[in-house]
Amino acid sequence: MSKLPGVMKSSLSSITSTLNSAEDCNISKLTPEALTLLADFFKVLSEVSRLQIICSLKRGAKNVTEIMQETDLGQANVSKHLKILTQAGVVAREQRGVCVYYRIANPFLFDLCDLVCKALSLQVEQQSQQVQELSQLGQKN
Amino acid sequence: MSKLPGVMKSSLSSITSTLNSAEDCNISKLTPEALTLLADFFKVLSEVSRLQIICSLKRGAKNVTEIMQETDLGQANVSKHLKILTQAGVVAREQRGVCVYYRIANPFLFDLCDLVCKALSLQVEQQSQQVQELSQLGQKN
DNA sequence: AGTTTCTAGAACTATTTAGTGATATAGTAA
DNA sequence: TTACTATATCACTAAATAGTTCTAGAAACT
Numbered sequence A, B: 001m002s003k004l005p006g007v008m009k010s011s012l013s014s015i016t017s018t019l020n021s022a023e024d025c026n027i028s029k030l031t032p033e034a035l036t037l038l039a040d041f042f043k044v045l046s047e048v049s050r051l052q053i054i055c056s057l058k059r060g061a062k063n064v065t066e067i068m069q070e071t072d073l074g075q076a077n078v079s080k081h082l083k084i085l086t087q088a089g090v091v092a093r094e095q096r097g098v099c100v101y102y103r104i105a106n107p108f109l110f111d112l113c114d115l116v117c118k119a120l121s122l123q124v125e126q127q128s129q130q131v132q133e134l135s136q137l138g139q140k141n
Numbered sequence C: 001a002g003t004t005t006c007t008a009g010a011a012c013t014a015t016t017t018a019g020t021g022a023t024a025t026a027g028t029a030a
Numbered sequence D: 001t002t003a004c005t006a007t008a009t010c011a012c013t014a015a016a017t018a019g020t021t022c023t024a025g026a027a028a029c030t
Helices: A004-009 A012-018 A032-044 A048-058 A064-071 A074-087 A108-140 B004-009 B010-017 B032-044 B048-058 B064-072 B076-086 B108-140
Strands: A091-096 A099-104 B091-094 B099-104
Touching: A012 A064, A032 B032, A032 B048, A032 B108, A048 A064, A048 A074, A048 A099, A048 A108, A064 A074, A064 A099, A074 A091, A074 A099, A091 A108, A108 B032, A108 B108, B048 B064, B048 B076, B048 B091, B048 B099, B048 B108, B064 B076, B064 B099, B076 B091, B076 B099
Parallel strands: none
Antiparallel strands: A091 A099, B091 B099
């Protein structure tokens, strides 16, 4: 998992130069450590519980208790996932009195998920068409 | 992991309707099973070895042996990862004689990775700026 | 036929991690 | 102070999985 201390430790400049900010961000030119950063980011989004939390935060900041109620996850579990999301820079933490409110740190996340959703739905549609064609073939023979 | 049989089994129509193809692909409206599809997709991309394989395929189709040589992964390991990537629809399989060639099934993948890379590099840059500011504060006191 | 090469799969180990219950800590109110 | 609420963390279990070794099968060549 992408722990911030680890990121800081391993010489930020070398990473920024290979994960090169704006243009020329070609994945085939990435160093192994940049690939690890990329994999860690995807890993953060690869759990249903964390996606549920992200969804529940889409409509605004929430504290842990509210997230628990909306997602039906246990308290310790929610706290653990929120820690992972925070360390990854996906959500931001803000303490207000006893409560701790979390919010999406970067709206880019939603664009990303929407993009992937569209690609996946296209893929599923194509598969279902192929299944239909196969079943029609089966009826002919 | 997104096994194709599982996808087919669980009533494609209900998934396509919630993972709704084109517009209105709002993540906060996704059903649990659609969230699972999304999480499974990210999980496929969350391993460095698989990203390495994807990178090595960017410059064209390759067989298993070539991928092994380019990635320094073991043969059984490469085959296993390729199976996962194939089942997820990320790569396509084509047999030519004894060799089996794999290629990226959907170039959308590269756009996706580039997008995430840019976001990550921005994030890392911001972190490094904050670190600099903190260290300057430390020198003043 | 036998031999070699290429790929896939089975069985296994070691590591990671999601979830849970108990506990710790901090703010708030009586 | 005491009690209560909200969050974080620790310790643990169970499940998933990356990597490895060995084996099986299929194509090509002698």
